[in-house]
Amino acid sequence: GQSLEQPSEVTAVEGAIVQINCTYQTSGFYGLSWYQQHDGGAPTFLSYNALDGLEETGRFSSFLSRSDSYGYLLLQELQMKDSASYFCAVRDRDYKLSFGAGTTVTVRA
């Protein structure tokens, strides 16, 4: 089975940097994905790491350390529209995703 842990809430001001950590325990690891979901909306793909290291996509970056079963999502230059829930998810061999409980990010002016 899969088990993921991430913080439940993070609050920060506009322009700040936020890091959302995700630790996982898994029977078979093929990659770590990050999704953003606004209230009532569909999850949207942000980033994916299959190998150790940092992936940068605009203001968002994601990091993975397979030896530590750990990853993080870095949100830079926070904007009000970044207020949302962020989920880490591990992928198995069959491309099924197991999601963490989600981190609610609140951006204050």
Next chain:
Amino acid sequence: GAVVSQHPSRVICKSGTSVKIECRSLDFQATTMFWYRQFPKQSLMLMATSNEGSKATYEQGVEKDKFLINHASLTLSTLTVTSAHPEDSSFYICSARGGATPAYEQYFGPGTRLTVT
């Protein structure tokens, strides 16, 4: 590209009736579709995986006779909630992968909010 639609977006039904939710990949062929449910302020829980032309694979604890999944074509999967009860009220979301999309990426539909009265 890689757009997934769901219909209906909201549905209210009476206890004991059945409801069908459609999931379509609009601009790619989805070899695999996934169905999730999400309770308020909670995570997405995978219910089942469906591959075109074959029977769906259900996750442990999901009643296959209650949640009927059909993946009749490469662009359409349906989820039918049979004999719905209030505890089935939830946000149901589908996702799809396949075609030229990156293998690791799933594209999610906008979700269907089901309320059973």
